[in-house]
Amino acid sequence: MTLRELVADFSYCVIKGRLDIEIPSFTSDSRDICAGCLFVCIHGQEHDGQDDIPKAIKEGASALVVQRLPDALPREGPTIVLTADTKKALAYISARYFGRPADKMTMIGVTGTKGKTTTAHMVRSILEQAGVRCGLIGTNGWAVGEACFPLHHTTPPAPQLHAILQKMEQAGCRYVVMEVSSIAVKEKRTEGISFLCGIFTNLFRDHIGGKEHKSEWEYRYWKQRFFLQCERGVFNRDDPHWREMAYRARGREAVTYGVLDARSRIR
Numbered sequence: 001m002t003l004r005e006l007v008a009d010f011s012y013c014v015i016k017g018r019l020d021i022e023i024p025s026f027t028s029d030s031r032d033i034c035a036g037c038l039f040v041c042i043h044g045q046e047h048d049g050q051d052d053i054p055k056a057i058k059e060g061a062s063a064l065v066v067q068r069l070p071d072a073l074p075r076e077g078p079t080i081v082l083t084a085d086t087k088k089a090l091a092y093i094s095a096r097y098f099g100r101p102a103d104k105m106t107m108i109g110v111t112g113t114k115g116k117t118t119t120a121h122m123v124r125s126i127l128e129q130a131g132v133r134c135g136l137i138g139t140n141g142w143a144v145g146e147a148c149f150p151l152h153h154t155t156p157p158a159p160q161l162h163a164i165l166q167k168m169e170q171a172g173c174r175y176v177v178m179e180v181s182s183i184a185v186k187e188k189r190t191e192g193i194s195f196l197c198g199i200f201t202n203l204f205r206d207h208i209g210g211k212e213h214k215s216e217w218e219y220r221y222w223k224q225r226f227f228l229q230c231e232r233g234v235f236n237r238d239d240p241h242w243r244e245m246a247y248r249a250r251g252r253e254a255v256t257y258g259v260l261d262a263r264s265r266i267r
Helices: 049-059 086-097 116-129 158-170 182-186 216-229 242-247 259-266
Strands: 013-016 038-040 063-066 079-082 106-111 134-138 141-144 147-149 175-179 195-200 230-236 253-257
Touching (some): 038 086, 106 216, 116 134, 141 158, 230 242
Antiparallel strands (some): 013 079
């Protein structure tokens, strides 16, 4: 696949070099840099990928995607592509590289502090009982049929996520149910994926502080952002934050569920 094809889904500027070069692999991990690869420089919490540009050049990377101009631009060496958000770029590059598998299946996402895993398994079970082959991605790993494989993240990084989705599509899955964490939305791991349905379970303060979210406001914000990717939203009316979540679903189809919802229907 050419570099031009890989960067087709986001805005960029070519600083040097050319786009019509073959790219055999890509990575955002400096440990995996190899000759001919595309290296996407990610600015993380503890490390800035742009610090690894000298290594990428030395190892023979064919191209770099950067978020700011390098201090020095060598005359020779890799093509350099500048974009506003390399995390977003990594998600779109991952989707392209693996053949945009999410576009070939119906995606259902589940978000919330608690209950994501249970809800995802329930939805998958309903679909499987209806005779629909369905993949599952979440806290307990990813699964197709009876086979289950471990994961280090509830929602894996974009390259791993799209590699898994490709395997699911090749295995004949028509649907995928996946847990979508707020950290994953913040880190742009699901960027570019369209979900038929997003389900909100609840919101507690479990993931505030440390390396996760700086405040409750930020936590709510990234939960809300997920629903911009969803055609439909399903919200737990028993949780006091459901209206905040549904706000992002304005203009889209939204339904509610829960004890309070049932009582209002009875009346």
